[in-house]
Amino acid sequence: MRTIVVAGASLAGLHSVQQLRNQGFDGRIVVIGAENHAPYDRPPLSKAFLAGTLAAEDLALAEQSDLDGWSAEWRLGVRAERLDRAAAEIHLSTGEKIRTDGLVIATGGHPRTLPGAEHLTGVHTLRTLDDTVALRADLRPGARVVVIGAGWIGAEVASTCRDLGLAVTVVEASPTPLARALGSELASVCTDLHLDHGVDLRLGTGVSGFAHTGTKVTGVLLDDGTQLPADVVVVGIGIEPATDWLHGSGLPLDNGVLCDPGCVTAIPSVVAVGDVARYRTPAGHVRHEHWTNATEQPAVAVRNLLAGTTLDTFRPSGYVWSDQYGVRLQLAGETAGADEITVVDGSPDDRRFVAEFRRAGLLVGVLAMNNAKLFGRMRRQLTTA
Amino acid sequence: MITACAVDDLPVGESVRISGDVAIAVFNADGEFYAIDDTCSHQDASLSEGWLEGCFVECPLHAAGFHLRTGIPTCLPAKKPVRTYPVVVQDGMIYVDTKSHEAVA
8 A cells, every 4th residue: 555545633533643654554644634623632622621721732632743753644624525436536625636545534423413503603512623612702601501412522511611600501301311321320420410510400301492583592492391591502412423425435334434343344445443433343333432432443443454454353442531520430341231230439429439330240341430540440350342 | 858658558559649739649660669740741630540550650541651760651642741750768658859850851
């Protein structure tokens, strides 16, 4: 291979470039990044960067010297628009076509939106640095914030808004968010964090629309007929994998780019990593939307890409963390399939504990709140599938 | 000099966090004592809660590794080193010389 294109210049794309060089690829690397920014870290977007306590330059994922050392061509502010498989070309939004021998798909995803929000100001999603800057500008003193979705992003945004002294309502369609992953008891410990910090929490409630004056949002309409007044609305209901540009390429797509267990697509010279990659496991195809996954998959995908065949299969650590309301949550393994959940240290009431998740007696997952040390020890004892 | 703890209270493989103007983490790596900044140079996490392996500690939040002797990170996401401090053992006590932290490139 002489040229490899990495489509996507965020965490998974950056790690792919690093892996290509670390694993000895000395050809041309072209990185296509839809955003104007050099690779930056997204987790602080809902936390310190939104709060204004972390500067944009501190989000950089790599030093300029690292980027220079990898000598890749960074095409930022440019989208990959089409993969022409027959010609082995990537068509860019600039009209340019890049001929390539290999492709790493790391295009991530787009936040889901709600119908009716398209033309309203004051309604936000949170995925990019620019999204955060726009949201922060709306978080003026006294603003009433409604967060739709009580997942990690929704919870972290709600927490940051409370720190800023704003009134926050969190609306969540599920009556028991996180219950499938954490079991009902520990899931409610997590959702109780909202109540501990004065959030108006509406569980089991769907959103039917928005109230507005002109194009400015003024409220959120709920399924039960309630209207919540709102100056700012944050929609945190997950992402859609960014695969639009691959339609017509011949690559199998289904809620992501379908891959074998080694992140290799139906074309051996095309691999997929990060939020967009849906790889095969014994339990079916799986896609992860987590930071650590985006740092772990490139090593395997790049090895298989350079080998031209699947030598390695991906084994996820399943590590996820969230900082919210002054509490650090850490999760690893496959907690969802557990048949036995036990708090082995501390107490949920004290907001400091470690719980183990077992299936057929085997330790398959660990959840910790404010106990990173014991969590770190226990996650190394996990039985990986 | 600040007092960390008694030698007997820091067995091999263990660490302790000393709070102060700048929090410091002290490690017993196979019988050698090391002191470094406790806060990871990447994001807010306490390295004293990290995983100790040989002469390296892995951050408990994002798994960035740091060399205990030099403070230099071994991998992303950390890009900047943490400061290291001389450790003095005297009469069964561990002390850290916080005044003469060692600058690294």
